[in-house]
Amino acid sequence: MNRSLNDISVTTLKGVGSALADKLGKIGIHSIQDLLFHLPMRYQDRTRVVPIGSLQPNSDVVIQGKVLASEVVMGRRRSLLCRVSDGTGSISLRFFHFTAGQKNNLKPGAEVRCFGEPRRGATGFEIYHPEYKVIQPDAPIDVEETLTPVYPATEGLTQQRIRSLCEQALSLLANEDSLQELLPDTIRQKYRLSPLVAAVKLLHKPPPDISTELLGEGRHPAQQRLAFEELLSHNLSLQQLRKRVQSIGGFAMPPKSQLTDSMLEQLPFSLTGAQQRVMNDISQDMSAIQPMLRLVQGDVGSGKTVVAALAALQAVENGYQAAVMAPTEILAEQHQINFANWLKPLGISMVFLSGKTKGKKRQEVLEQIANGEALVVVGTHALFQDEVHFHKLGLAIIDEQHRFGVHQRMALRKKGEKNGGLPDQLIMTATPIPRTLAMSAYADLDVSVIDELPPGRTPINTVVIGDDRRSEVMQRLKTACLEGRQAYWVCTLIEESEALQCQAAEVTAELLKENLSELSIGLVHGRMKSAEKVEVMKAFKEGHLHLLVATTVIEVGVDVPNSSLMIIENPERLGLAQLHQLRGRVGRGSVASHCLLMYHAPLSRQSKERLQVMRDSSDGFVIAEKDLELRGPGEVLGTRQTGLAQFRVADLERDGDLMESVRNAARELIEQSPECAEPLINRWLGRGEDYANV
Structure with missing residues (x-):
């Protein structure tokens, strides 16, 4: 049999009709190879x-x-x-x-x-x-010769059925070529990797004397062999995509310094050393003919937006347009305000486009983008709709990239292709991405980190408190506000429903108004009209409101230096990264700031652990590592829907120590055996590589 097991459908196995094939499809099993890579999650000893x-x-x-x-x-x-x-x-x-x-x-x-x-x-x-x-009492004691596998299953698919299918699939491995060894001998020997077929057979039918401890932890050499190959294929696909992007070419936009120097002169602060270093990285990338692919990570409040504005000016100085895309209306509006403050005094024309820009106004904005009159365009995902045509897009700045779907990001990049090259991409995130995840999921990007907060920021004191002490919290809030400070009260998501979330925020605002009649209280939520939200935020920023009741729409980008107290209700409903983002809305001025995490008892063990991390650390990277450990990479990157980082065998948290070797092996394989790259990518990713083509 010379056919690859990847090309042979599970329906060729005895007993697999269309109904069973559908059930197998639900857990990602379509071919015989899929079945062989569907590894047991644990084992029983019946030997x-x-x-x-x-x-x-x-x-x-x-x-x-x-x-x-x-x-x-x-x-x-x-x-x-x-x-x-x-x-x-x-x-x-x-x-x-x-x-x-x-x-x-x-x-x-x-x-x-x-x-x-x-x-x-x-x-x-x-x-x-x-x-x-x-x-029969005198029957010989007939026991299993190997450990019995327990497989991940789905409704209507028994262990007995999966075991019998895996037995059939294993019998096809008699021909070693049917599951081809794609790793060159030099790489297998250098990284001490066992042969593929032997590893697969062992993991489906381990001998009784195997180390069950290593198997249980996923650290057995056979498991590590498959994890290594899977991580390698992901890395190769990203490197290939980077190569493809760079072969298309982009636009050289060297620094001309006139506009950027003017902006730096009018800023009321100096750039930190970290901002300057990152700006130099970006400026150098933009000068080259290859398209820039750079990820800028910076903790909450580290000043990424200023760096993005300076990059936009470098594109404009070279006769190109810059687009700034944010995942939410409120963050896009915040960017619009900041960019306008810095760029309009320099005579740069800007427009704003979101789903809520309608009618005649929308037509005007679309024309200004198409004829090049608008040099900087700020907006939400509305920017990549088909009707949006750029005159000469040179730079796409994408904020909080992981919040966008893959196809949306790809669509924005394609907006610049008509000029014979790809626009530079600057991706910003305030969600620190753990190093192991960055090495895997962003292997096609250069990474810069703004690891220094502007001077004058104060540390935030985080307190975890039960909601049975609500009246005490209200008193504390009242005292702080009457002393001249400002506060946020955040109502978190209820059962994933925006309508219920907004309703909860309205009810909370009414309750607080009744109990704290001395304070002026504003409300912001996702269902309000854009103009209303901007008005309330403006009143809060200018100090006309003591307290802002909000849903998690204020998670990113809102900057009010006088706000020094934040109460987050039901923090157990949120991920660590989101809690860290919310907390970053305070501590932006020189006064001591506090964040109260007001939970509803009883808490699960994982929720207790998460809130403890928030109390103990204000370092975004420490929090991101913990978030990865507790929630898994697909959740942290916001990519469950796209398949990115949903590994079959590898686990980024457990196998992080393989990443350095994987990266080296990918380079060696491309140099020495480039013909192996494509088959490896197809084996583990199929067409799933499209996710990185953004």
């Missing part, structure tokens, strides 16, 4: 019969013995209880769901072989609903 007298609780075992007694007992729930002994001890088997046939099979005197987990119960050790079979 030996354990004497009943030596049983320990809470671990699966095989036992064999004679049924001494069997009866239906009436308790809180009716159950069939069988007492089994093997001469070394006795144990009860308990069935809450049973048939007359079972009751008849398990009568006194029957010899049974059982598999299950002993627990302490009303009669001593008990196994609830064990797997069992009645055997």
Whole structure:
């Protein structure tokens, strides 16, 4: 058989019709190769019969013995209880769901072989609903020769069924070429990687003496062999895409310094050393003919927007347009205000475009973008709609990239292709991306970090408090506001519904107005008209409001230096990165700032852990690492919907230590065996590589 197992459908296996194929498709299994890479999540040891007298609780075992007694007992729930002994001890088997046939099979005197987990119960050790079979007393002790795999499954797909399909798939591995070894020998030897077929066979059928501890942790050499190859294919796909982008070419936009120098002169502050360093990186990239692909990470409040504005000016000085895209209306409006403050005095024409720009105004804006009159365009995802045509787009600045869907980002990049090249891309995020994740998910990007906060920022004191102390919190809030400080009260998402979230914010605002009549209180939420939101935010920024009640729309980009107190209700509903973003709205002035995380008891173990991290750390990178550990890469990057970082075997948190070797191996493979790259990418990603083409 010379056909690749990737090309052979699971429907060729015995017993797989269209209904079963649909169920397998739900867990990503379409080909025989998919089935072989669908690895067990854990294993059961059915390779030996354990004497009943030596049983320990809470671990699966095989036992064999004679049924001494069997009866239906009436308790809180009716159950069939069988007492089994093997001469070394006795144990009860308990069935809450049973048939007359079972009751008849398990009568006194029957010899049974059982598999299950002993627990302490009303009669001593008990196994609830064990797997069992009645055997002949003198039958040889026939046990499994390898550990029994337990596979990830879905509704209507039993373990027995998946095991039998995997058995069939493994039988096709007799021909070593059917699952081709794509890693060159030099790379396998250098990084001590076992042969692929041997690793796959071992993971589906491990010998009884294997280290179950290593297997359980995903650190067995066979698991690491597959994880390495999968991470390598991701890295190769990103490097290939980078090469493709650079082969198309972009626009050289060297610094002319006139506009940028004018802007720097009029700023009321000096750039930090980190901002200057990152600006130099960007300026150098923009001077080259290859399109810039740069990710700028900077913690909340580190001053990324100024750097973005200076980059936009460098594009404008060279006769190109710059587009600035933000994921939410409120953040896009904030960028519009900041950019206008810095660029309009220099005579730079700007327009704003969002989904809410309608009618005649929209037509005007679209014309100004198309004829090049608008040099800087700020907006939301409306910027990549088909009707938006740029005159000469040279730079796309994308804020909080991970909040956009893949196809949206690709569409914006294509807006610049008509001029014979690709626009430079500057991607900004205030969500620090853990290094292991950046090395994997952003292998096609150069990364700059603004790792220095502007002088004069004060540390934020974070307190975790139960919502049973709400009245106490209100008093504290009142005192702080009457002393001249400003505060936020954030209402978090309710059951993923924006309507309910906005309603909750309205109810909270009314409640606070009743209890704190001395304070002037404003409200902002996602369902308000854009002009209303801007008006409320302006009143808050100018100090006319003591307190702003808001939904998480204020998560990014809102800058009010006098606000020094933030109360976040139900913080357990949010991810760490989002909590860190929200907290970053205070601590922007010189006065001591506080963030109160007001949770609703009882908290899960994971929620307690998350809130503890927030209390202990204000370092965005520490928080991001923890977020990755607790929520997984697809959640952290906001890419569950696109398939990015949804690995089959690899785990970025667990296998982070492989990333350095993977990156080196990718370089070596491209230099020494470039013909292996495409098959590797197809094996692990298929057409999934499109996600990085942005």
